[in-house]
Amino acid sequence: MCEHTHDPFPRAACAVRVLSSLEIAPGVFSLVAGRSPVSSTATGGASSVPAPAAGQFFMLRARPSGVLLGRPISVYRSDDSSITFLILKKGRGTAELCALRAGDELDLVGPIGNIFPLPSNAAADANQPHRGEIRVALVGGGIGVAPVSGFSFLLAEGSFDFYASFRSAPYGLEGIDARAKKLVVTTEDGSAGVKGMLPAVFDAAAYDFVYACGPTPMLRYVKGAIEEAVAAGSPVRGFLSLEEHMACGAGACLGCTVRTINGNRRCCVDGPVFDASEVIL
Template sequence: MGIPWGSSKKSFLCRLNRYEALTAEVFQLEFTWPGPRPRAGQFFMLKPQRSSVFLGRPISMARWKPAGQGDGGVVAFTIAKRGKGTQELAALRCGEAVELTGPLGNYWGALDEEPLQGPLALVGGGIGIAPCAALAEELPGGTFDFYGGFKSLPFGLERLPPHACIIATEDGSYGRKGRILDFLEPARYCRVYACGPEPMLKALADRCKALKVPCFISLERHMACGVGACLGCTVSTLQGNRRCCVDGPIFRAQEVLFDPYP
């Protein structure tokens, strides 16, 4: 049975405060969120008020700035244009209303059984850097290294401490040339937290397993309800099928049964 991580979720119609294009394909949206404080790794369902799509789209919290001690603050999302839903979000203008439902799912560290006794590796591939960047902002400096892998020009790194960042691009246009996993030695870390394309996560899971380094990964699935009701977001694990939206999106890498033909 899933743990109801998202039981404090709420829905609000929020006006878009800020829109920033980061690259031709990636943009950032910022809203004032009056509801419960999200934690890094959690996500929201986003649905513009004027929309031709029926379902909201799950998007990870990329940044959170609290308004004060209690609920409420500014939440930002880093989004890549894919299909109709994300194209609609990309076309929003400041002041337009979007229904935000969240915070949903579990968070980085929720499945950790042992206290942290060493540095963390945060590994983001492409748009998967968003939930890792959110965690980097929650952690004290000096407790992590941030590995970011991109096909070409990077994005979303503005607020990360440069000395803690190892960046690689496949075309060599920025940082080191190659795939980010080529530059990561998991054995140097007490945990690896990662989000990105599933083949990258599978390769990382295999290496961490061989080295006995605990590895936690944030997975993506198509989602309809986002709250555990439709069973549309199955993740196969050693313990049977789990729902990405309420049992995840963060899973122990070694328990996930990856699709051999992604």
């Protein structure tokens, strides 16, 4: 049974079937779930899980499960029949998800949250007309590469630079090299790309818009780099997709509260994408 709410982006709560699961890096799994509910009849006439927009996520829970609540997992790719998630195994809930195999079922709620604004829309909203090329940087750190990688497929080929930072072997970059104007990979152990971390290769002042997702320390650096560039006269603007612990995914429990200059916000329904100039990290 698939139940829809009245969110701006239609949300479903149902069980779906796992189509495939593959470990693509140590402790990182690519899980593909079908968009057709296991039940043959969906409440409200819905026959499939709504298509997610770039930046949104789902609450996922294995069936059966030893945990009460789902885990927030960003969308990596989606098409008419399936949704692909990248999952980092780090606790009981994600371990259960990573143990699923083709044919197993999982509980899914979503899509949830706001979206990454397209550069052209963001420029128009900010009254920043660009006569020439809009310079765009996408930045992903670790498992945070998933949503920005998915977002990149909405952008024209050669219209963005992509920065991906990992502790070790990179993942989640399929198709990016052929589409990005420049792909820069950093690894802390030097196993691929540039040895080091994001600050060694990234210059916020070189861009008009920066989109980033990753661990909080990385996002804090990106926010600071943007602020420094703005203080020096650059027009750069940033959008950060935050990674927070969540419980309900509906904004009711306040377990994912984010501090902003406009007061507290809920990461699940007010985010997960926030303007870098507003969020406090």
